Amino acid sequence: MPLGPLRPSPLVEQAAEHLRDQITGGTWPVGTKLPGETTLAASLGVGRSTVREALRALSGAGLVQARQGAGVFVIASEAKEDWSAQLRRAAVTDVYEVRIGIEVEAARLAARRRTDEDIAGLSAALAGRRDAAGEGDAAFVDADIALHAAVVAAAHNPVLSALFTEFVPSLRRGLIDMLELLDLRSGDPNHGDDDHAALVDAVARGDGDAAGRTLREDLEQTLARLTAL
Structure with a gap:
């Protein structure tokens, strides 16, 4: 499932949606370390700050977790219900x-x-x-x-x-x-x-x-x- 460039707005929501699709679709299984912010930003055609906010949203949904010094890892394949x-x-x-x-x-x-x-x-x-x-x-x-x-x-x-x-x-x-x-x-x-x-x-x-x-x-x-x- 290719990431592809995004429309101009709203970038954070779109970035989060694209990254979520990779996780729920099985491209990035539980335990996978996500690519770095720079790599994701280049793939999505957005800035690193947008990627950072998108990852924060995915963390809030219980899909990923940042581990200090190690990176961001997938911890669930389905978002928790708010x-x-x-x-x-x-x-x-x-x-x-x-x-x-x-x-x-x-x-x-x-x-x-x-x-x-x-x-x-x-x-x-x-x-x-x-x-x-x-x-x-x-x-x-x-x-x-x-x-x-x-x-x-x-x-x-x-x-x-x-x-x-x-x-x-x-x-x-x-x-x-x-x-x-x-x-x-x-x-x-x-x-x-x-x-x-x-x-x-x-x-x-x-x-x-x-x-x-x-x-x-x-x-x-x-x-x-x-x-x-």
Whole structure:
């Protein structure tokens, strides 16, 4: 499989793709030492810095590994699946089980760390959820997620916030499907308002136990509904 010259842009992505093809196609089996940067740059028609960035991308994908003083070696024939891709394939119930652990702890931390600005944000998010009660399921779910995101943000832990953000696409799809299939809002357009109001109140009062307990009960009820679908 000849490497061949590349189009001008985006060079790093193209270089990484061409090198990946050599590995996944079997041209460079596991254990093979790759040609040096200068050789690869000449073969691909790019600069050494482009090759270096492409190799870094392949390393992040788990395909190659640089060994100091020895060179870059192939360590796998297939790229590892990234976290976002795994979440997209995961069952929403699996995602929800992990969500419970993350958000319950976030609620406890939020009750201890919330600022006046956080409390105002939570109140606004709760009002937004109530306003969305008159809209369709997708808009209501978006408002619901925004409230939960505000709780996580009030924990002031960037790792928790990043994890929650990764979950949002899977959660959104699952929650919209659940509302549509179970028709939960037909008799109660603002489904779950009491629980969410209690959560906001507990965080605002600084009661971590109540915040964690209230959120766990609400999320576990939703998980039970999702499991039954």
